[in-house]
Amino acid sequence: MTDEQPNSDAPPRKQSREARRTQLIEATIAAIAVHGYSRITLTEVARTAGLSHGLVNFHFETKEKLLGETLIYLYDEYRQNWESYLAAAGPSPAAQLDALLRADFDPSICTQGRLAAWCSFWSETQGRPLYQERCGANDEKYNSGMQEIVARLLAESSYPGNPTLVARVIRLTSDGIWLDMMTLNAPYPPAEGLATLYACVAAFFPRHFGESGLLQRMKS
Amino acid sequence: MTDEQPNSDAPPRKQSREARRTQLIEATIAAIAVHGYSRITLTEVARTAGLSHGLVNFHFETKEKLLGETLIYLYDEYRQNWESYLAAAGPSPAAQLDALLRADFDPSICTQGRLAAWCSFWSETQGRPLYQERCGANDEKYNSGMQEIVARLLAESSYPGNPTLVARVIRLTSDGIWLDMMTLNAPYPPAEGLATLYACVAAFFPRHFGESGLLQRMKS
Amino acid sequence: MTDEQPNSDAPPRKQSREARRTQLIEATIAAIAVHGYSRITLTEVARTAGLSHGLVNFHFETKEKLLGETLIYLYDEYRQNWESYLAAAGPSPAAQLDALLRADFDPSICTQGRLAAWCSFWSETQGRPLYQERCGANDEKYNSGMQEIVARLLAESSYPGNPTLVARVIRLTSDGIWLDMMTLNAPYPPAEGLATLYACVAAFFPRHFGESGLLQRMKS
Amino acid sequence: MTDEQPNSDAPPRKQSREARRTQLIEATIAAIAVHGYSRITLTEVARTAGLSHGLVNFHFETKEKLLGETLIYLYDEYRQNWESYLAAAGPSPAAQLDALLRADFDPSICTQGRLAAWCSFWSETQGRPLYQERCGANDEKYNSGMQEIVARLLAESSYPGNPTLVARVIRLTSDGIWLDMMTLNAPYPPAEGLATLYACVAAFFPRHFGESGLLQRMKS
DNA sequence: GATGAATGAGCCTTCATTCAT
DNA sequence: GATGAATGAAGGCTCATTCAT
Numbered sequence: 001m002t003d004e005q006p007n008s009d010a011p012p013r014k015q016s017r018e019a020r021r022t023q024l025i026e027a028t029i030a031a032i033a034v035h036g037y038s039r040i041t042l043t044e045v046a047r048t049a050g051l052s053h054g055l056v057n058f059h060f061e062t063k064e065k066l067l068g069e070t071l072i073y074l075y076d077e078y079r080q081n082w083e084s085y086l087a088a089a090g091p092s093p094a095a096q097l098d099a100l101l102r103a104d105f106d107p108s109i110c111t112q113g114r115l116a117a118w119c120s121f122w123s124e125t126q127g128r129p130l131y132q133e134r135c136g137a138n139d140e141k142y143n144s145g146m147q148e149i150v151a152r153l154l155a156e157s158s159y160p161g162n163p164t165l166v167a168r169v170i171r172l173t174s175d176g177i178w179l180d181m182m183t184l185n186a187p188y189p190p191a192e193g194l195a196t197l198y199a200c201v202a203a204f205f206p207r208h209f210g211e212s213g214l215l216q217r218m219k220s
Numbered sequence: 221m222t223d224e225q226p227n228s229d230a231p232p233r234k235q236s237r238e239a240r241r242t243q244l245i246e247a248t249i250a251a252i253a254v255h256g257y258s259r260i261t262l263t264e265v266a267r268t269a270g271l272s273h274g275l276v277n278f279h280f281e282t283k284e285k286l287l288g289e290t291l292i293y294l295y296d297e298y299r300q301n302w303e304s305y306l307a308a309a310g311p312s313p314a315a316q317l318d319a320l321l322r323a324d325f326d327p328s329i330c331t332q333g334r335l336a337a338w339c340s341f342w343s344e345t346q347g348r349p350l351y352q353e354r355c356g357a358n359d360e361k362y363n364s365g366m367q368e369i370v371a372r373l374l375a376e377s378s379y380p381g382n383p384t385l386v387a388r389v390i391r392l393t394s395d396g397i398w399l400d401m402m403t404l405n406a407p408y409p410p411a412e413g414l415a416t417l418y419a420c421v422a423a424f425f426p427r428h429f430g431e432s433g434l435l436q437r438m439k440s
Numbered sequence: 441m442t443d444e445q446p447n448s449d450a451p452p453r454k455q456s457r458e459a460r461r462t463q464l465i466e467a468t469i470a471a472i473a474v475h476g477y478s479r480i481t482l483t484e485v486a487r488t489a490g491l492s493h494g495l496v497n498f499h500f501e502t503k504e505k506l507l508g509e510t511l512i513y514l515y516d517e518y519r520q521n522w523e524s525y526l527a528a529a530g531p532s533p534a535a536q537l538d539a540l541l542r543a544d545f546d547p548s549i550c551t552q553g554r555l556a557a558w559c560s561f562w563s564e565t566q567g568r569p570l571y572q573e574r575c576g577a578n579d580e581k582y583n584s585g586m587q588e589i590v591a592r593l594l595a596e597s598s599y600p601g602n603p604t605l606v607a608r609v610i611r612l613t614s615d616g617i618w619l620d621m622m623t624l625n626a627p628y629p630p631a632e633g634l635a636t637l638y639a640c641v642a643a644f645f646p647r648h649f650g651e652s653g654l655l656q657r658m659k660s
Numbered sequence: 661m662t663d664e665q666p667n668s669d670a671p672p673r674k675q676s677r678e679a680r681r682t683q684l685i686e687a688t689i690a691a692i693a694v695h696g697y698s699r700i701t702l703t704e705v706a707r708t709a710g711l712s713h714g715l716v717n718f719h720f721e722t723k724e725k726l727l728g729e730t731l732i733y734l735y736d737e738y739r740q741n742w743e744s745y746l747a748a749a750g751p752s753p754a755a756q757l758d759a760l761l762r763a764d765f766d767p768s769i770c771t772q773g774r775l776a777a778w779c780s781f782w783s784e785t786q787g788r789p790l791y792q793e794r795c796g797a798n799d800e801k802y803n804s805g806m807q808e809i810v811a812r813l814l815a816e817s818s819y820p821g822n823p824t825l826v827a828r829v830i831r832l833t834s835d836g837i838w839l840d841m842m843t844l845n846a847p848y849p850p851a852e853g854l855a856t857l858y859a860c861v862a863a864f865f866p867r868h869f870g871e872s873g874l875l876q877r878m879k880s
Numbered sequence: 881g882a883t884g885a886a887t888g889a890g891c892c893t894t895c896a897t898t899c900a901t
Numbered sequence: 902g903a904t905g906a907a908t909g910a911a912g913g914c915t916c917a918t919t920c921a922t
Contacts, residue, residue, distance in 0.1 A: 020902095038258035038344070041895060052904045054899085063896060123343035124258065126403035136405060162431065165412075165419040172396030172416075173389050180392070185352055192385075196392075199385040203423035211382065240885080261912060272887045277914060279885090460881095478698035478784070481916060492883045494920085503917060563783035564698065566843035576845060602871065605852075605859040612836025612856075613829050620832070623786035625796065632825075636832075639825040643863035651822065680906080701891065712908050717893065719906090 021059055021069070024049050028070045033116035037124040042066075068130055074118060075135050081109050082142065093152035094208040097170075097201065100146060104174055105194050119182040146171060150204075157205055166204050173200045241279050241289075244269050248290045253336035257344040262286075288350055294338055295355050301329050302362070313372040314428040317390075317421065320366060324394055325414050330401075339402040366391060370424075377425055386424050393420045461499055461509070464489050468510045473556035477564040482506075508570055514558060515575050521549050522582065533592035534648040537610075537641065540586060544614055545634050559622040586611060590644075597645055606644050613640045681719050681729075684709055688730045693776035697784040702726075728790055734778055735795050741769050742802070753812040754868040757830075757861065760806060764834055765854050779842040806831060810864075817865055826864050833860045 027049035031040045042063055046053045060066035082103035089099035104110065125131040150170070151163035177193040188196075195211055202209040209215060247269035251260045262283055266273045280286035302323035309319035324330065345351040370390070371383035397413040408416075415431055422429040429435060467489035471480045482503055486493045500506035522543035529539035544550065565571040590610070591603035617633040628636075635651055642649040649655060687709035691700045702723055706713045720726040742763035749759035764770065785791040810830070811823035837853040848856075855871055862869040869875060 054904055057897065058903075124256070126343075126399070128256075132405055159423075161419060161423070162415075165416045165431070166423075168400075168416050169393050169420045169423075172393045172400070176392030176396050180388075185356065196385045196388050199381060200389045200420075203379075203381070203386075203389075211385070274888065275886055283913065483916075494883055497918065498882075563786075564696070566783075566839070572845050599863075601859060601863070602855075605856045605871070606863075608840075608856050609833050609860045609863075612840070613832045616832030616836050619786070620828075625792055636825045636828050639821060640829045640860075643819075643821070643826075643829075651825070714909065715907055723892065
């Protein structure tokens with residue numbers, strides 16, 4: 001993940017501050033993926049990063065701060081992903097909704113390890129100040145964006161649904177599929193996850209979506 | 221929960237084995253609701269129960285066994301609730317689905333403390349052997365029951381959906397609402413949760429459900 | 441070990457004080473044989489005896505007293521054994537020494553379980569006040585008896601040994617064989633133990649002992 | 661044991677890994693000498709070493725590993741002692757046997773504290789996997805060495821003894837004297853212990869040994 | 881007499897944090 | 902910057918002892 005100085009065999013004695021922090025955060029994510037949020041230790045993180053125990057505290061002062069910054073890091077990555085999907089989607093609400101749905105299944109996000117870390121983090125952090133403080137605003141942004149798209153789509157459709165409730169159902173289904181993929185003993189493949197999600201939106205917007213995705217129409 | 225001698229102010233020195241175990245399990249649930257699954261300590265459980273530390277180990281031997289039995293206790297309570305709802309629903313698939321949906325919002329289940337404990341337990345236990353061992357079979361039963369009801373309902377409807385996917389969307393929405401009620405900073409009231417759930421099923425079965433619930437038809 | 445009242449299937453509700461104490465002491469010996477002196481618990485003793493936990497304290501007040509009385513019990517058994525051997529030996533010092541040697545290999549003493557308990561007890565108790573207080577005097581008696589016999593035997597022999605040292609060598613060899621039988625991975629059989637002991641005394645008293653035991657002489 | 665900076669009164673905050681481990685092992689030996697093997701606690705060991713509780717686990721991970729390494733340490737010390745005695749003894753079997761006997765009474769080994777620790781360790785560890793695993797092979801080496809020397813000596817003598825039994829008697833006597841010195845209320849001095857040992861071997865090899873030791877012969 | 885629930889002290893172990901080098 | 906030894910608080914567990922029934 002980091003490639004640097006000429007002297008390559010020994011661990012680089014000096015690293016830019018940011019590179020070290022990123023290295024430690026990535027190690028934290030990896031450790032969470034393996035052991036779960038509440039079981040990781042600083043020793044484990046340091047060993048995963050191939051660094052010394054004390055360095056963790058040097059860079060992050062406390063364990064809680066490390067975890068907090070890891071959460072932000074993970075969350076930013078997530079947000080940037082759906083924002084870029086959204087930006088690429090154009091003005092059509094159907095295309096925008098489709099973009100949001102597909103964003104969560106992007107290969108860079110929907111990785112084994114990433115997923116494990118993210119879900120573990122999410123489930124053990126939800127409802128605690130740490131999470132609300134840092135991700136509450138982002139969630140809000142995601143949710144209101146989703147809701148606005150849904151409202152526009154409902155206006156286009158004949159479906160007489162409440163935008164708040166419909167947007168919520170879509171969000172819950174999307175989140176739930178991620179949880180399923182992590183917690184089920186024999187999880188279904190991502191493709192089936194996406195199909196499930198489309199089954200949900202197709203029920204609300206049958207003119208725009210089918211179980212296999214966004215319907216391509218001649219004239220919109 | 222305890223009924224005994226006139227000298228009532230002091231905690232009774234002796235209790236039947238079962239009563240004490242139940243008392244400790246209830247204290248465990250309360251402690252989980254407050255601190256979360258991975259943060260509770262035996263000391264905390266004992267203090268919540270107003271008993272000594274050693275007594276917990278006397279009755280449950282290890283912390284893990286205590287948590288395991290608590291999980292079973294909680295899960296049995298949950299299962300008995302939806303089973304009795306289902307039993308009262310009669311043969312119609314729409315009524316049966318409605319029963320399953322309303323079951324999760326029964327006042328005896330959908331309590332502040334109960335909800336907190338259950339969600340914390342559920343989210344931190346899912347995917348671990350402990351959970352699969354004890355609740356996997358029950359979950360299976362719930363899911364297959366749900367799926368069968370949905371299949372019958374789809375057959376009655378004109379809706380061309382995949383029963384597996386549709387049943388999954390409904391389950392994820394239902395579970396997600398519980399999580400919302402626990403983890404959101406400003407959660408919506410249970411009534412709105414139920415409305416959300418009906419918004420979901422109404423999308424799939426508009427002839428049977430509306431956003432306010434099961435549609436009463438002339439002739440069934 | 442004890443068989444009593446008419447009502448035979450239920451554990452006899454009332455036992456004579458002494459019978460209960462003996463029952464508990466025997467259970468203690470058995471538990472020590474299995475787990476070792478420093479690992480036994482009162483719960484284990486009670487379970488071995490088939491009695492309730494609290495009864496142990498009722499009869500012995502503290503664990504230490506139970507162990508102390510068990511030591512006395514075991515020691516008395518041991519002492520009575522060699523005393524009866526000695527009494528049966530007649531006046532000849534060679535026969536008396538032979539009696540002392542054979543006494544330790546009497547089947548009633550040299551049992552698997554007895555041996556285990558005795559050695560475990562002995563090795564973890566030696567040098568502590570508990571042991572010296574209760575068994576010191578007996579040991580003294582045994583040792584001085586042995587020494588006196590050896591002295592008479594040396595007087596009969598041409599061997600110019602110091603009775604104290606010779607008696608000590610015999611005692612150490614005898615004790616050591618017991619330890620060997622307990623601690624060796626592949627211990628030799630009791631018969632070889634006895635042969636070893638005779639090899640020892642034969643070295644000191646070749647006219648009286650051979651490696652197979654006391655030499656029977658025409659005229660003594 | 662530690663030699664360092666001018667600021668000498670405070671315990672040095674940092675020590676080389678090996679030095680600390682040795683310091684903790686020595687503290688363990690001291691604690692065993694005082695309290696006995698099965699009674700020591702890590703707290704006691706730490707206090708004896710003047711260090712904190714947690715440091716013990718930092719260096720040895722578990723109590724059992726600490727005891728295991730202490731056993732090895734003690735045993736190596738013991739083995740090196742008799743091996744160096746043996747190496748200095750020359751080829752004569754009588755001199756070699758004499759070396760083995762005297763080795764156990766070397767002042768560096770036969771110390772008050774050392775003796776106490778060793779005997780406590782030995783008597784409570786014998787027959788347990790821990791001991792057999794680590795010292796079984798060494799014991800074997802010692803015993804077979806002793807037996808071979810005895811066999812050669814018997815060949816030289818007119819004494820018709822079984823080498824296995826004779827070597828065993830000598831070993832038991834030697835071990836027993838150590839136990840005596842530890843467990844007796846009024847133990848005899850080491851010199852008398854050695855005399856006892858010589859009384860034993862003199863009985864088997866009167867031409868080579870007297871009660872005061874190896875007989876110096878004109879021509880060998 | 882007898883039972884077993886209840887208590888609490890003490891142990892081993894883990895681990896975030898500190899700090900000398 | 903970086904290391905890893907050192908500390909100490911806290912948790913789970915064991916178990917002798919007490920005591921209501």
